[in-house]
Amino acid sequence: MSATKRVGSEFRAAWRSFLRRRTAVFFTFFFPVLLVVIFGALVQTQPTGGGLFSEPAGYYLPGYLAVVVLFTPLSRVGSEIARHRDGNRFEKLATTPLKRWEWLLGGTLVNVAVIGLAGLLILGLSILVTGAGIPLAAETLLLVPYVALGVALFCGLGAVIGSLADSQDGVIAASNAVALPLLFLSDTFVTLDLLPEWFRPLVLASPLTYFARGVRAITYGETTPLPVDLGVAPAVGYLLVLAVLSAVLFAVGAALVPRTD
């Protein structure tokens, strides 16, 4: 009960702080709109043309979702850690009952809420602008845990970056350097056949791959078999892998959240 109270207090403070940074709120939601409009409406997909964006529109929906699931938590959590460190907030929090994982969980829940809303916006825009379809099936509800676990995973990674970087500028630079290759080399926008043969196994090293393939299995119906047969449907299997990776990265991130100077 105490932990719930503490996480709740952290969530409320972080949520209010976020909503009152109007520029951050605007661009958090404007970014996915921009993305879908540029790639879904202006560039468009060319199912017969080959190269980039040669798949049907629905294929890229996981990529659009991946953008917000990846970039937003990574930069927000990392920057928040830098802000906390600069303001000696961790020094203060270290003398309260709040535990590091509780602090990270409070921030993660805010990100889940924010990115959940951004994800809904992307789904709606994708349907309206690109014509991508989403099946009306119970399995589609798995998108909720996919987004939540994906956000938790990258909040953990953001915490790692924020804890290791020594400034807010450093956090932004490191976040971009990590996010960009992950975004394009995780079976999101770039199909495997466009990558060199030797590189393809490395795609499995990216946690975003499991998010993208799982979401695609739900929204597009294309299933890439799991590297290891878990005896469950691919959408569930990828979700399980994502859950394990999220737990590991969240734990590592929480352990690295600063406590001392």
Added chain:
Amino acid sequence: MDGPTDASAGSGGSELAADSGPPAIAAADVHRSYGDTVALDGVSLSVSRGEVFGLIGPNGAGKTTLVRALTGTTKATGEVQVLGSPPTDVDPQRIGLLPQSFSPPERLTARELVAYYAGLYDEARDPDAVLDDVGLADASDTWYEKLSGGQQRRVCVATALVNDPDVLFLDEPTTGIDPAGRRALWELIEGLAAGGTTVFLTSHAMDEVERLADRVGLLNGGRLVATGAPADLIAEHGGAPRLVVDTAAGSNEVGDVGYPVEATAETLVFHGVDPVDIGQVVAALDAAGVDYGALAWKQPSLEEVYLTLAGERYDRPGGKGDGLGGTGESVPAAASATGGEGTAGDAGGDSR
């Protein structure tokens, strides 16, 4: 813990609390370095329960590092105990901390900020009551970033009080607060101490420490060079009282008044003058036909102690004021160090 060495030279301020269990704070041979820089070099101290301990020292002396060592927020070697346990094992409900340069989330109102920290404890005070204590009841709905610097600092103090701690660490709590606000906070701290709260306070404001602290520790170069009750430290290190007379006359123009006299560019300074003998000095000045302006009698204060022990004498270029450098007298150049002009009411002295 086997009683860490107490560097205290003076008596404890809380005789009542001294017998009621382990000290509130105990440190023995605490060391902390950052690379080649030694921040703490074998600090030992003991603070009794209910005592207000003031830590003073120059910038970079290690005050904040010591607070961090005592609160377990930096990894120091040596032995530290708070309420009988290592600081990281103490029930956080019983500890309150105001870090130096603390900057909480800026787009929360004062009430939301205090409520946020209150929400981290199992039991906490009503945020509005705490804000009322620090004199911010009227500003509770204002965003932190919209508050003045002094108000912001008072909100920060409130966050340290919200769990009604037994031991309160305040690292420069009144920085940026106006005189009225400082006095309000002093009264608050005095009230907390009267209620049994142990307060560990760092400050650059000597009047603040002199008023609030039962005992004072002076940290310099990572070493605790002196501890004791303010009055004891002043008696031991503060030097004698003195009478400062604004005049262009030289010391040889005044006859023997029974006190050593020293001339600076625009003053005569009589050392060791008892207040009842001020008239005797004035009579001697009149008898010698010395033309003089203001007179100020100055008691030694904690500031003199600080300047003497920290080796931070400052003599203004040109010698105006009672800068006494080069006289061979063992009198600290106290008043000039704060820019004090040696006139009435300065540095805790009584004016004529």
